[in-house]
Amino acid sequence: MYEQLTDYINDKIKVSEDELKTILSFFKPLKLRKNELLVTYGQTSERTFFVGKGCLRIFFINEDGQDATRYFAFENQFATALVSFITGGPSDEFIQAAEHSELLYITHRDFYHLLEIVPQWESFYRHYLEKAYVNNTKRLMSFLTQDATEKYRQLLDENPVIIRRLPNKLVASYLNISQETLSRLKSKV
Amino acid sequence: MYEQLTDYINDKIKVSEDELKTILSFFKPLKLRKNELLVTYGQTSERTFFVGKGCLRIFFINEDGQDATRYFAFENQFATALVSFITGGPSDEFIQAAEHSELLYITHRDFYHLLEIVPQWESFYRHYLEKAYVNNTKRLMSFLTQDATEKYRQLLDENPVIIRRLPNKLVASYLNISQETLSRLKSKV
DNA sequence: TGTATTTTTTGATATAGATTAAAGTTTAGG
């Protein structure tokens, strides 16, 4: 798993052997069973996770108890309740294992410590933020301009792995439509 | 207007007199009449704007020609079609003056140049990205979990200036509801 | 200052997609 993370980091920034060792030393392994929660509403998100195996789901819950999924992180992706991670405030987002998962995590404290001791880490974080921003804005645009059919078609086109790998319930939550509507779309589109 | 920008920058980062001068030298003034467009669909967003006076609106348009507003920037705020600014690709977002406006702008090139020559600018950009991310995620959450009434109430609570200062058409576009629905909400809520 | 244009309000109707309900189908653990 550390090898996966090494590849990920080397792909984004240029660091020395020593710096890489320092960075990796802050990441600890963690295994989760399916459906286990990492962050619950109101908790502060104090860790960022790297998915070695499995899938993490980040989602909101509205007053009626219905959830809306913001993001799925599969193998070799980072995930965190980023708003809470940034602001230090309690999280409106939950993190849950959508499958049995094996992760590496780094604490908020160590993450910010790295910003101070590894100059390139600032650039790593910048790219991370940029990517997260672009991703979220695309999601926002999708919800503001597309109907159920268009959202489903786009997902099928751009990220079919979500549809292939996860149960309808979670796909529907990601598209913010009901399971029944998704089921009908699958048989028609 | 340069004074406003100076205050804004000093509020976010610590820079020397000289560095500040360098930074300011890259910003040029620009006046816009109401409704004038700064970035049109498909153009690349090559500038970031600081609003000295007036208001900028950033929005998407869907296939039916209906627009959805992502952000309003009033006095002493920055605004840009950030996805395009980050990726360098053509913009899905438009920028328009919602009122007669006086701006300062910096080009993408100069902005990135500053990242190289003023060490603190990286931190300035990081805070900018963090704020933009937090803001967008809150918008996303709002659209995913709130109905028209809830969205209106929250806006009234958290950002009443938008309702007070801008016409219904733009407020409705910001909430992603029809003008008629907004009008009915205003008379009831 | 009066007329044209734009914005807001109000009412009637339409619709996408939610909800409810129940029958099939798949999956996982004992």
Place this chain on the structure above:
DNA sequence: CCTAAACTTTAATCTATATCAAAAAATACA
């Protein structure tokens, strides 16, 4: 394997909010 639980499909109904239409009010400008 077998059975209980979880998931998916299908159909009928409901609802929030859009759309359409037209009057009323506000604003701009000639």
